[in-house]
Amino acid sequence: GFYVGTAVAGGGHHLEQDYPDPFTHDRKYRKILGQQFNSVSPENQMKWEFIHPERDTYDFGAADAIVEFAERHRQVVRGHTLLWHSQNPEWLEQGDFSKEELREILREHITTVVGRYAGKIQQWDVANEIFDDQGNLRTQDNIWIRELGPEIIADAFRWAHEADPEARLFFNDYNVESDNAKSDAYYELSQELLAQGVPVHGFSVQAHLSMRYGFPGDLQQNLQRFDDLGLETAVTELDIRMDLPESGVPTAEQQKQQADWYQRVLEACLAVEECNSFTIWGFTDKYSWVPVFFQGEGSATVMTEDFERKPAFYALRSSL
Ligand code: XIL
Numbered sequence: 001g002f003y004v005g006t007a008v009a010g011g012g013h014h015l016e017q018d019y020p021d022p023f024t025h026d027r028k029y030r031k032i033l034g035q036q037f038n039s040v041s042p043e044n045q046m047k048w049e050f051i052h053p054e055r056d057t058y059d060f061g062a063a064d065a066i067v068e069f070a071e072r073h074r075q076v077v078r079g080h081t082l083l084w085h086s087q088n089p090e091w092l093e094q095g096d097f098s099k100e101e102l103r104e105i106l107r108e109h110i111t112t113v114v115g116r117y118a119g120k121i122q123q124w125d126v127a128n129e130i131f132d133d134q135g136n137l138r139t140q141d142n143i144w145i146r147e148l149g150p151e152i153i154a155d156a157f158r159w160a161h162e163a164d165p166e167a168r169l170f171f172n173d174y175n176v177e178s179d180n181a182k183s184d185a186y187y188e189l190s191q192e193l194l195a196q197g198v199p200v201h202g203f204s205v206q207a208h209l210s211m212r213y214g215f216p217g218d219l220q221q222n223l224q225r226f227d228d229l230g231l232e233t234a235v236t237e238l239d240i241r242m243d244l245p246e247s248g249v250p251t252a253e254q255q256k257q258q259a260d261w262y263q264r265v266l267e268a269c270l271a272v273e274e275c276n277s278f279t280i281w282g283f284t285d286k287y288s289w290v291p292v293f294f295q296g297e298g299s300a301t302v303m304t305e306d307f308e309r310k311p312a313f314y315a316l317r318s319s320l
Pocket of ligand 1: 237
């Protein structure tokens with residue numbers, strides 16, 4: 001009943017454009033993916049810009065391949081994501097739509113994508129990163145909230161639930177590992193929506209952590225308060241980055257601290273009753289998004305670029 005997952009790299013993303021897709025081209029990668037995990041999350045392949053590249057065109061190829069792979073390997077899938085401010089196609093962000101049209105575009109997208117994989121997705125990140133770090137709704141950069149108002153969030157959950165009544169529907173965000181303004185905002189919104197009978201089932205923390213900052217020591221208590229609301233919780237995108245020395249190779253001390261942090265995040269989840277899903281955002285540095293997005297930081301996953309297991313890998317294993 002406990003799921004240990006990884007993001008599945010690929011779909012044309014932070015890696016160079018013509019980089020061969022790891023999922024289809026790297027045999028060693030695929031083998032580990034199939035063997036070490038019982039949950040998978042498409043890193044990019046279900047995002048709007050990939051799955052819905054033109055208004056009247058869906059491209060399900062890469063997402064289908066992951067869902068089929070998961071079925072063959074008896075893995076569950078976390079769907080990611082339906083309502084987000086980022087990685088939306090240009091036709092959507094630059095389009096000139098009336099409110100009615102936009103609402104219909106979102107409804108149709110959710111119905112189509114969630115409906116296609118109905119029965120095959122364990123958890124959906126329905127609303128991703130809807131609050132800023134101060135706990136304010138993203139009323140500027142999130143097209144849906146900006147154009148349609150906050151009520152659209154509840155609608156997204158309702159549409160997803162209609163399209164797949166079995167899928168567990170989540171709020172997902174970063175910088176919400178601790179009890180802070182941002183996680184408080186989710187706590188309040190969850191309470192409101194639950195009181196209104198909106199089908200919200202879970203709250204998940206991405207957990208993109210950096211060793212530049214401290215470990216979120218109240219992670220377990222924070223997950224617990226959402227558990228107490230009757231929600232499931234999950235860790236969905238864990239990676240732990242660090243400042244690399246000149247050599248590019250982390251010191252033994254850094255490796256040890258990283259292993260310790262990985263384990264502490266896992267232990268926090270294991271200690272909370274309905275935290276049943278724990279996903280790392282890629283398992284090898286070879287395809288990690290970290291060095292591309294965070295200048296000077298790296299080595300954030302549990303395996304080196306050569307798929308060598310780091311202390312973090314063994315630390316996780318010893319807690320499972
Ligand atoms: C990242 C992917 O890892 C990259 O490949 C992509 O270029 C940008 O997005 N929060 C999320 C994820 O919800 O979708 C993001 O994934 C990382 C932060």
